Amino acid sequence: DGGITQSPKYLFRKEGQNVTLSCEQNLNHDAMYWYRQDPGQGLRLIYYSQIVNDFQKGDIAEGYSVSREKKESFPLTVTSAQKNPTAFYLCASSTAAGRMWGNQPQHFGDGTRLSIL
């Protein structure tokens, strides 16, 4: 089945440690996104990528890094510079039809819950 796979479902980070969250999609979508959700809140955009080898910062990019070496994959690294990483992280993807790509619906994975030890 086509979809978006995030792994792991649960992740624990020690102080000073970098961790990487995986996001893979087989929907043949060009655009991919990372969002963060804090308890009782809506989602906020961390990074997004319209095409391979290109990505842009979202609203809360500090302390995070991404790469987009393959169309199917958009991993997110939570670095030690992110002082409050405990949150629910959701990856999404959409088609990107040139200049109209912003009006395509986004589809979400099941998320990764990150906690600090």
Added chain:
Amino acid sequence: GIQVEQSPPDLILQEGANSTLRCNFSDSVNNLQWFHQNPWGQLINLFYIPSGTKQNGRLSATTVATERYSLLYISSSQTTDSGVYFCAVAPYNQGGKLIFGQGTELSVKP
């Protein structure tokens, strides 16, 4: 930046009741989506509705883009409808990013 406000923030219904959720946004948008987040955190697409009206079973949605609001109707509610409903909009010329409202938390009692 664009503001997205959802109302009510919380809603408790008896099974079988109908409800209307509202989403107001402060500027023109390229895209509007309604999502249901279940208790396990999964975010389920309900509607992609930048304008007009759509129906899917017991759910329907209407967006009036010129007046900058959208409504989600839930009829004959069931306990499985419980969860948080989010409205999200994509402003023009901002790379497709979605701006989410704070959500409406719905609890349907048997």
